[in-house]
Amino acid sequence: MVPTPHCIDHLETQPAAWVIFLSSIALFSIFNNCMLILQWLYRTFIRPPKDLKTYGTWALVTGSTDGIGLAFAFKLAEKGLNLVLVSRNPSRLKQISGEIHARYPEVEVKILDLEFSSDLAVSRVNGELKEMIQGLDIGVLINNVGITYPGAMYFHEVGEDIWMNLIKVNVLGTSHVTRAVLRGMIRRGRGAIINIGSGAAIVVPSHPLYAIYAASKA
Structure with missing residues (x-):
């Protein structure tokens, strides 16, 4: 039997609302960073130069x-x-x-x-x-x-x-x-x-x- 990682065991002991809250923060951070990268790509390579x-x-x-x-x-x-x-x-x-x-x-x-x-x-x-x-x-x-x-x-x-x-x-x-x-x-x-x-x-x-x-x- 493969042992369960300690972090998983720890999460299972936490209230569901707390886990959802932390997951939401992580997803928001990932989304925000992805948007920053996309904005940089647009400004650098796609957006037409300003007259x-x-x-x-x-x-x-x-x-x-x-x-x-x-x-x-x-x-x-x-x-x-x-x-x-x-x-x-x-x-x-x-x-x-x-x-x-x-x-x-x-x-x-x-x-x-x-x-x-x-x-x-x-x-x-x-x-x-x-x-x-x-x-x-x-x-x-x-x-x-x-x-x-x-x-x-x-x-x-x-x-x-x-x-x-x-x-x-x-x-x-x-x-x-x-x-x-x-x-x-x-x-x-x-x-x-x-x-x-x-x-x-x-x-x-x-x-x-x-x-x-x-x-x-x-």
Whole structure:
């Protein structure tokens, strides 16, 4: 005779209502996880891509001349959106603008060289940038601009000039650009804002060598 597993013996001693309750929780958990997997499969492989022009005909990208920001600029141009590119490097801005025009002649590109760590950055955002986007149907904002430490440092080792510049760029710059664009999005009733964060912001339990940067990218 095959011995009955102890867990089965234990279940047989429990009230039927309790067993049904626990079984229901287990089935609900399985169903919920299956639905999450199905939703991921749908979003990743089945759902048609969204037409970004439903948000607006223009996109604004900060930190747009290298890395992630540059990739966004070209992808948005590929989708047919006109671009406002903001970066601190004027020569790279002109170069990237020319490359986008060459590849996507129908796309209009406006550029603004802006150093977000400058003391004049906020006034230039509220002045030059607002004037540049006045009347434009800005539907997508990519807040990509960001800086970090020159190397790994504990909090007490970070010079004040480093963390002040980091806050100016990662927090104040992003916030003021968002404010400059958001009013128009609210008025039109549409728009999408993407803030580029960092894995440093979710390191568990902390990221002691990049504490200020991690906080600014949370």
